[in-house]
Amino acid sequence: MxxxxxxxxxxxxxxxxxxxxxxxxxxxxxxxxxxxxxxxxxxxxxxxxxxxxxxxxxxxxxxxxxxxxxxxxxxxxxxxxxxxxxxxxxxxxxxxxxxxxxxxxxxxxxxxxxxxxxxxxxxxxxxxxxxxxxxxxxxxxxxxxxxxxxxxxxxxxYNHPGFVEPMIDNTLAALAELPEGVRDGARLAFTTHSIPNALADTSGAPDDPARGMPGGAYVAQHLETARLVAEAVAKETGVAGREWELVYQSRSGSPQTPWLEPDICDHLESQATAGAPAVVMVPIGFVSDHMEVVYDLDTQAAEKAAELGLPVSRARTVGxxxxxxxxxxxxxxxxxxxxxxxxxxxxxxxxxxxxxxxxxxxxxxxxxxxxxxxxxxxxxx
Structure with missing residues (x-):
């Protein structure tokens, strides 16, 4: 009953x-x-x-x-x-x-x-x-x-407080793991699973407000979550104008099929070239720290950052x-x-x-x- x-x-x-x-x-x-x-x-x-x-x-x-x-x-x-x-x-x-x-x-x-x-x-x-x-x-x-x-x-x-607020705290904790000298200038890379552009473009319902934004609902909803986290982090740290971007990981499938970009490793390389002091990777696209987080971010992306001499940290998922x-x-x-x-x-x-x-x-x-x-x-x- x-x-x-x-x-x-x-x-x-x-x-x-x-x-x-x-x-x-x-x-x-x-x-x-x-x-x-x-x-x-x-x-x-x-x-x-x-x-x-x-x-x-x-x-x-x-x-x-x-x-x-x-x-x-x-x-x-x-x-x-x-x-x-x-x-x-x-x-x-x-x-x-x-x-x-x-x-x-x-x-x-x-x-x-x-x-x-x-x-x-x-x-x-x-x-x-x-x-x-x-x-x-x-x-x-x-x-x-x-x-x-x-x-x-x-x-x-994706926009429920019980999902967003833990991501805010986890991002703040990841920032705190960075050396103090690079913390305020660290940039945020919000990561999610890359999907084919064709699926991204048609994601959501045709009358969904998110579909009126670039990339369909999948991209629009991630951008909304990233914005909510970034704005809260700026408020908590007192660092206004911190740069952030939505990037992708875990691409698979035929190289001839267009998928969402940039890839996290390519993004880290561009950030190092641009002189970013550090990057915090925030996996907003995942509920838990499963294989695509511990391998693609903690292993592959971390190795790429070390090769570039770029300090990085990674926020935990909500779990x-x-x-x-x-x-x-x-x-x-x-x-x-x-x-x-x-x-x-x-x-x-x-x-x-x-x-x-x-x-x-x-x-x-x-x-x-x-x-x-x-x-x-x-x-x-």
Whole structure:
């Protein structure tokens, strides 16, 4: 039975990307990630070398366990009776198995937190497609309770205070790690995952205010988060006019396909050439310090900065920060109130306002093999 404050929902699902937890997992994990693209196992073993540098273990699963514990503790601390489950797109615990568990436990209407804050295909729509595909599979199998299971994804949270405020504090802490003589002149490089320009240009809904800005909603939302953090850092440090830029990392795919630029390593080189005294890398595009942070930033970018003689530091991601867990609770209560026909306050910082609850069918389309319009909506009957 659901709590009155979270009714009609009776569970929360933490939905994430997943990652290998040992050397033997690396290639099978990458096969899951790249399924359908025809990439040979030998090539995947080459691609997986950065995992092997860390013993074949991605930090993401351990960090999701920490977030899971933080969410449960926050909800319990507020007297909310809402069980929290966890499922992944590409590794155990697999989404389909978690949905099977939810249905078997008698859960019927479930809120879903995807560990991606911004509008784009792979970070939002693809997770909704994963939910639809997993639920369809369970229904075709005749899994008990699957026919009655409904899943609603929580809105994007890039401008929620519980996401932005920890990033502000983490950026201030990273600034403090720099030598005092370069601290005030240090520039901020806000980093996120590069995606193909075609996906960036079509990210968000056509009527989304963010789509009126250069680069579609994906870029516009990141710029908004970066601005909010940069302005707060300037206020806290008393350093006005500190230079900052949105840059990208973790590019993959064909070199013939245009992707968002500049890459973080190219950016560091240009900053060194321009005489920047130091750079703070702020990974606003990631919820946790997973492999794309510890390898692409802490390893590759840090090595590039050392080669350039450029002092750098790196801000932590929000991870299991209690303020982020509280923000998820806020989003849960907000969505539950809306489902009950109420008009709750919708918390958001900056000029773009809160994201929509239910994504329109034409929101964040894939530029490869777009699904029919019906697949774009939340999987609810």
């Amino acid at each position: 659901s709590d009155a404050r979270t009714s009609p929902y009776d569970a929360l699902l933490l939905l994430s990307f997943g990652g290998p937890e040992g050397p033997e997992d690396v290639v099978p994990f990458l096969e899951n990630v790249t399924r359908g693209r025809g990439i040979p196992r030998e090539r995947l073993a080459e691609v997986g070398q950065h995992y092997f540098l860390f013993g074949g273990v991605s930090p993401i699963n351990a960090q999701n366990r920490e977030l899971l514990a933080a969410l449960r503790a926050d909800l319990a601390g507020q007297g909310l009776d809402l069980p929290v489950y966890w499922g992944n797109r590409n590794w155990a615990p697999y989404l389909v198995d978690t949905l099977r568990e939810l249905a078997a436990d008698g859960r019927r209407r479930v809120l879903v937190l995807a560990t991606s804050a911004y509008a784009n295909y792979s970070g939002c729509r693809q997770y909704r497609e994963n939910l639809a595909a997993a639920l369809t599979r369970l229904r075709e199998e005749g899994a008990p309770g699957a026919a009655e299971l409904r899943l609603d994804k929580l809105r994007n949270f 299991a920060d209690p303020r982020f867990a509280a923000a998820v609770r806020d989003l849960v209560l907000e969505r539950a109130a809306s489902a009950r026909g109420e008009r709750p306050a919708r918390c958001a910082l900056g000029a773009l306002g809160p994201s929509h609850d239910v994504c329109p069918a034409d929101c964040c389309p894939a530029f490869r093999n777009p699904l029919p319009a019906a697949a774009g909506a939340d999987w609810t009957d």
